[in-house]
Structures are given as C-alpha cells and as structure tokens.
Amino acid sequence: MSLVLHYHPLASYCHKVLIALHENEVTFTPRIVDLGDPGQRAGFLALWPIGKFPLLEDTAHGQVIPESSIIIEYLERHHPGKGKLIPDDPELARETRLRDRFFDLYVHEPMQKIVLDRLRPEDAKDPHGVDSARKTMRTALDMLEQDMASRRWATGEAFSLADCAAAPALFYADKVMPLASDYPQVAGYLGRLVQRPSYARVLLEAQPYFAMFPG
Numbered sequence: 001m002s003l004v005l006h007y008h009p010l011a012s013y014c015h016k017v018l019i020a021l022h023e024n025e026v027t028f029t030p031r032i033v034d035l036g037d038p039g040q041r042a043g044f045l046a047l048w049p050i051g052k053f054p055l056l057e058d059t060a061h062g063q064v065i066p067e068s069s070i071i072i073e074y075l076e077r078h079h080p081g082k083g084k085l086i087p088d089d090p091e092l093a094r095e096t097r098l099r100d101r102f103f104d105l106y107v108h109e110p111m112q113k114i115v116l117d118r119l120r121p122e123d124a125k126d127p128h129g130v131d132s133a134r135k136t137m138r139t140a141l142d143m144l145e146q147d148m149a150s151r152r153w154a155t156g157e158a159f160s161l162a163d164c165a166a167a168p169a170l171f172y173a174d175k176v177m178p179l180a181s182d183y184p185q186v187a188g189y190l191g192r193l194v195q196r197p198s199y200a201r202v203l204l205e206a207q208p209y210f211a212m213f214p215g
C-alpha cells in the first residue's frame with residue numbers, strides 16, 4: 001500500500017482529508033502521530049518541518065504532500081475514485097476551490113484560533129484575536145446561511161472538496177458558537193454532513209479522543 005496518512009483522529013484538518021479518502025474508497029495506511037511525544041514529533045518534523053498535519057506520503061512515487069486541499073487535489077489526480085471531488089468543468093472547479101478556501105480561511109482558521117486560545121495559560125490569552133476571529137466567523141456564517149437556503153451541498157447538488165472542508169470546520173465551529181438558533185440553514189447543512197457515511201465514519205473513529213477537546 002503506497003499511501004500513508006500521517007494524522008490525528010481529533011484534528012480537524014485531518015478530518016477533511018479522511019472524508020475525501022473515504023468518499024473515494026482510497027486504500028491507505030493510517031499513521032497516528034502524537035505531536036506531544038518527542039520521538040514522534042521529531043520524526044514528523046523530519047518529513048514536514050512546518051509540523052502540521054495531515055501529511056500524505058506516497059511511497060511508490062517518493063512524494064510527501066502537505067496541506068489538506070493539496071492532498072485532496074493529489075488524490076483526485078493520482079488515486080481517483082467513484083466520485084469527483086473537484087469537477088472537470090473549469091468554472092465549477094474554480095467555484096469549488098473558492099468555497100474550499102472560504103471554509104478554511106473564514107470558518108476553520110477562526111474556529112482554531114478560538115479553540116487554541118482556551119489552551120493558553122491565563123496570562124497569555126489573546127482576547128482581541130479571539131474577538132476578531134468570532135467576527136470573521138460570524139460574517140462567513142451570515143453569508144453561508146443565505147447560500148444554504150437553496151443548496152444541499154456547498155456548491156449545489158454534488159458533494160465536493162468544498163464539503164470536505166466544510167464538515168470539520170462547521171462541526172467544531174458549532175462547539176464554540178452553537179449554530180442552531182442563529183444559523184438554522186447552516187445547522188441543517190451540518191446535519192447532512194455528519195450523516196454522510198464518509199464523515200460519520202471519521203467522527204466514529206474520533207470518538208475516543210473527544211474528551212481531549214478543550215471546553
């Protein structure tokens with residue numbers, strides 16, 4: 001098996017890639033990395049000094065691929081499955097990539113900022129940064145609430161890269177800013193995402209680790 005995924009079952013960006021792998025039934029070797037373990041951390045940093053996962057290794061082709069969106073692009077090209085996570089049509093592909101960026105930059109990153117601040121010691125909190133993250137997330141959710149009134153998935157009827165990005169971003173956003181009352185359409189979309197078999201499987205595998213989630 002030439003594909004090795006370095007990841008952690010609780011890590012939101014890892015969820016994004018796991019969804020893509022499961023959607024297309026791609027066979028891979030899962031390798032859980034405990035970044036708190038000095039040996040495992042050193043081994044991981046040797047592969048990708050930035051030190052963030054997910055990281056895909058394609059041992060048959062000597063490739064190490066970081067960054068969740070780039071990993072999914074790589075999988076689409078070299079290990080395609082039954083579904084198309086990035087449409088062939090260039091305009092639809094651009095829309096899909098834009099929405100992928102939208103979820104990563106304006107929902108996922110602010111969500112991470114809020115969660116990670118909870119792990120900081122009292123004297124190192126960043127209330128201004130958290131406030132700004134909440135504002136960014138609210139703007140994005142306001143936009144999304146309108147879009148999802150008429151859509152099943154992020155770009156319409158087909159499940160795509162953008163939905164892989166949306167699922168963990170919204171799953172954890174809901175933990176720091178509960179969606180149901182202010183964003184019923186987004187909450188409905190999240191409901192569809194967690195029921196999608198690919199994401200349901202990821203969440204089941206993450207279950208034993210949820211106690212580690214701060215707050």
Ligand SMILES: N[C@@H](CCC(=O)N[C@@H](CS)C(=O)NCC(=O)O)C(=O)O
Nearest residue numbers: 011012013051052053054067068069
């Ligand atoms: N832009 C990256 C973000 C990856 C990322 O933030 N990963 C987090 C886990 S969800 C991580 O590795 N955190 C560990 C750390 O920063 O030490 C991607 O899309 O893959």
